[in-house]
Amino acid sequence: MKRILPMALMSLAALPAAAENRIDVIRPDAPALAAYGDYKVGVQTMTFTNMGQVDVAQTQADGDIPTYDRPLTVEIWYPAAADTAAGGSYQAMMRDGTDVTLQGQAVRDAAALTGETFPLVIISHGYPGNRWLLGHLGENLASKGYVVASIDHTDSNYDDMGNFGSTLYNRPWDQKFVIDSMESLDGDLGAITDASNTAVVGYSMGGYGALILAGAGLTEAITSSDYAPPQGLLERNVMGSDTHAELEDDRIKAFAAFGPWGNNRGFWDADGLAGIDKPLLLIAGSVDDVSEYDAIRGIFDGAVNSDRHLLTYLNANHNAGAPMPSPEEGYAINETLGWAPFEHYGDAVWDNVRMNNIAQHFVTAWVDQNLKGADMSEYFDLTPNAADGVWAVDDAGEPTQDNTYWNGFANRTAVGLTFESMPAGE
Numbered sequence: 001m002k003r004i005l006p007m008a009l010m011s012l013a014a015l016p017a018a019a020e021n022r023i024d025v026i027r028p029d030a031p032a033l034a035a036y037g038d039y040k041v042g043v044q045t046m047t048f049t050n051m052g053q054v055d056v057a058q059t060q061a062d063g064d065i066p067t068y069d070r071p072l073t074v075e076i077w078y079p080a081a082a083d084t085a086a087g088g089s090y091q092a093m094m095r096d097g098t099d100v101t102l103q104g105q106a107v108r109d110a111a112a113l114t115g116e117t118f119p120l121v122i123i124s125h126g127y128p129g130n131r132w133l134l135g136h137l138g139e140n141l142a143s144k145g146y147v148v149a150s151i152d153h154t155d156s157n158y159d160d161m162g163n164f165g166s167t168l169y170n171r172p173w174d175q176k177f178v179i180d181s182m183e184s185l186d187g188d189l190g191a192i193t194d195a196s197n198t199a200v201v202g203y204s205m206g207g208y209g210a211l212i213l214a215g216a217g218l219t220e221a222i223t224s225s226d227y228a229p230p231q232g233l234l235e236r237n238v239m240g241s242d243t244h245a246e247l248e249d250d251r252i253k254a255f256a257a258f259g260p261w262g263n264n265r266g267f268w269d270a271d272g273l274a275g276i277d278k279p280l281l282l283i284a285g286s287v288d289d290v291s292e293y294d295a296i297r298g299i300f301d302g303a304v305n306s307d308r309h310l311l312t313y314l315n316a317n318h319n320a321g322a323p324m325p326s327p328e329e330g331y332a333i334n335e336t337l338g339w340a341p342f343e344h345y346g347d348a349v350w351d352n353v354r355m356n357n358i359a360q361h362f363v364t365a366w367v368d369q370n371l372k373g374a375d376m377s378e379y380f381d382l383t384p385n386a387a388d389g390v391w392a393v394d395d396a397g398e399p400t401q402d403n404t405y406w407n408g409f410a411n412r413t414a415v416g417l418t419f420e421s422m423p424a425g426e
Contacts, residue, residue: 019328037144042080042110077142124206165229171209207260215275254370273302285316321359
């Protein structure tokens, strides 16, 4: 079928040379915890190399299994010195390989704020993706007193999409290795990073890796599926294996997964999902046709040993909450892809900034509760369907006993969302 190019997209074919692609926008109707915090934000780029790793992309059906030194480039956001002047830009790559400039709050190589230590948050993108895809969340959390490390996963990036088996094999181990690397950092940045108090946030394939790291080992059957890399390499991540047990990590206190992929293809069974025993926040779109919403609900139902929540954007697809807004350059059809890169970021129903703000609110509450010990229960004890909430306040604007509206949301702004909670043991 021939794709018809809408006039609105045709008019964007000639974009300005330097579009302003902001990742730090907070809408007036954003929920309470979406706003940037009190800390100035710095950002640094580092590369950590995991020595002597299996080169999955080069492994054949038989013969020797090759190894290599696996590089992981990481974007690190952190609280910066108080006299830092906010504002900076990123030279990033878009889905089609185009170089773009992003604008945000972080200052490149700013001096770190000394005298305090901050919990660590790991961010893991999808396939394909890169370390900027959830940059809005990285900056936002750093402004609230976190060190945030967002990974470029080798073989999974826009410019080096390799064998999919590499992503299946490496993803949870990349996440753990970056925690190790952040813990061993020297200098001022190392001095403020408390890796013993970590959360892992993953999107799509990043969510797949986070669930395995959380304890959800794979089924034995999946190791011989069409998805699996050759020579049984995926045995490494199988439930009950000695190697999967090595992923257990007391430093990690909580996990959050946006649209995690895998349950839609039978990667976990009941025993695997029951292996998750740490707090879990799932975020999904109700019409996700990539990871499939019913399969994500299956994770929520099956993680019976976890205190868990499921935030759903009604009528949103796979991009619910996680990707930053599409760069303006992504609005035009790319001839090589055959579609506009916007589709990789955007949603047909929801505005990206709106989705991002809601995600920033809930992830902030999640990490504050699990890494800082704050009582954030008011943001999780919610009427399951936001549309059923009743706005009831007195003349002073204080909620009355009849109020059941979502805490942190202004009147008329908690729409199109559901939030469900389940304690461990149920």
